[in-house]
Amino acid sequence: MRHHPELDLRSSLRAQAGQQLADLDPRSTVGFPGKGKAQAPALTAALAPELSDWQERLYAESRDDDMPSRALLVILQGMDTSGKGGIIRHVFGLVDPQGLALHAFKQPTKEELSHNFLWRIKRALPDRGMIGIFDRSQYEDVLIGRVDQLVSPEVWQQRYLQINRFEADLVAHGVTVMKCFLHISPDEQKKRLLERLDNPEKHWKFSASDVPVRRKWPQYQEAYQDAINQCNTDAAPWYVIPSDRKWYRNWAVARLLLEHLREMRPAWPPAEFDVAAMRLAVEESLPSGA
Numbered sequence: 001m002r003h004h005p006e007l008d009l010r011s012s013l014r015a016q017a018g019q020q021l022a023d024l025d026p027r028s029t030v031g032f033p034g035k036g037k038a039q040a041p042a043l044t045a046a047l048a049p050e051l052s053d054w055q056e057r058l059y060a061e062s063r064d065d066d067m068p069s070r071a072l073l074v075i076l077q078g079m080d081t082s083g084k085g086g087i088i089r090h091v092f093g094l095v096d097p098q099g100l101a102l103h104a105f106k107q108p109t110k111e112e113l114s115h116n117f118l119w120r121i122k123r124a125l126p127d128r129g130m131i132g133i134f135d136r137s138q139y140e141d142v143l144i145g146r147v148d149q150l151v152s153p154e155v156w157q158q159r160y161l162q163i164n165r166f167e168a169d170l171v172a173h174g175v176t177v178m179k180c181f182l183h184i185s186p187d188e189q190k191k192r193l194l195e196r197l198d199n200p201e202k203h204w205k206f207s208a209s210d211v212p213v214r215r216k217w218p219q220y221q222e223a224y225q226d227a228i229n230q231c232n233t234d235a236a237p238w239y240v241i242p243s244d245r246k247w248y249r250n251w252a253v254a255r256l257l258l259e260h261l262r263e264m265r266p267a268w269p270p271a272e273f274d275v276a277a278m279r280l281a282v283e284e285s286l287p288s289g290a
Contacts, residue, residue, distance in 0.1 A: 040247035054261035062129020064269035078182030104135035
């Protein structure tokens, strides 16, 4: 299996202490090895064979109780149109869907609201050997809960500590957490929303609620800034993905996924039978020519 130590995109995209989202260019293509958009599909597709191999190893590992119990959880957060759905299609479409567990978090139900905010999150965690994908996550409760004043400041401020403890516990129990903030500009969001309105085939993607949420852009950026600052731990760091360029966004998340799987290094489980004996049994299982 080939490795490319010269590129460590995790270091380039990890959120840094004191870093301001307003100072980060959402059109950046940091780390991209090609010359632009034209090369992006091929360079993204080139990651597929190794991604698929590591994913299969992770899944196979889970079939052996003597092997480590591990999973990978990818959290996708970002403003509307930032590309959560595009990543799910273009990045996770590179691997076997049988090894994926996707959960999109919508407005909480009455039952979910009757529990601690992490209750519904815990119920959706990926099983051993799986790559879980959260389209939105526990961070909604320090974003929309804060911006729309659904809870008091004392409540959402306490949630940062609860989230950090929760994620540290996940990591301690074998779940690697990869958190991606899809960073787009307000101008790019406007462009994408108008494209949805101008194309009848994309009307279904548009919601009237997109407009009042867009009007709260500064408040959401402030909430995201605090969530990233407060929950950017070594156990579960945040990665800020420049997302104005869809082609770069997809390549970057695919590359980050590969780097995380490489570090996990899942292994093929050993055979629990005599391989030579089973090979002979297969060869002798039917008469020659049958």
